[in-house]
Amino acid sequence: MELDREMETYQRELPRLLEEGREGQFVLIHGDQVDSCWETDEQAYEAGCQRFGLAPFLVQRVQRTEPVLFSTVDVIP
């Protein structure tokens, strides 16, 4: 799936990000590199578009455990 590489980077870097007090911020990741951290997902997304153009990038909230979300319809993997 798209962004699998970026998700692996996030999981690898998560302990360091938490140690730096980044919990609740939004991290911008491109490939296997953490680019930057932002206060809002909107800021992170804008930075991603400016820096990486149409190339894939991940915007991910830094959190110890991922929340469980629910949908009444089937989502597509």
Next chain:
Amino acid sequence: MPIIPGQLDHQGRAVVAAQVSVPAPRAQALQAARLQVSGPLALRGQIDPGASISCVDHAIFQSLSLTPCGQLTIVTPSSGPNPPRTRLYRVGLTVLHLTGNPTFHLRLACVVAQANLAPLGIDLLIGRDVLALCRFVYDGRAGTFSLEY
């Protein structure tokens, strides 16, 4: 505060007119690459307080040349004990006020999940991430609903 009144459809669903568009940063990136930016697409959106996150039919993202910006695990009625991860997309979302006056539209930038909604006759599921900004009243006896924001 603007309010959208409506009649429940024959399945008891609260359906509103909406638009989804390319977010401004993505539009600028497309223009920089000399690619066309598609205009907003009209959607039929069902209001669903049972959904944590809003969902858009997967075909819409392709039409707007959008690519995912995240992944998330979402539990659904048929996902079983190991729900799969799904792609997340950032979009511009507008719920249209019945007057057509843009001042009264509900506009927001949000992250949505992709789903297969076309078989349900809708393109958009408006979940609690959007409803957190609204007051939604469902009157089953009267067969009406209202969305205030």
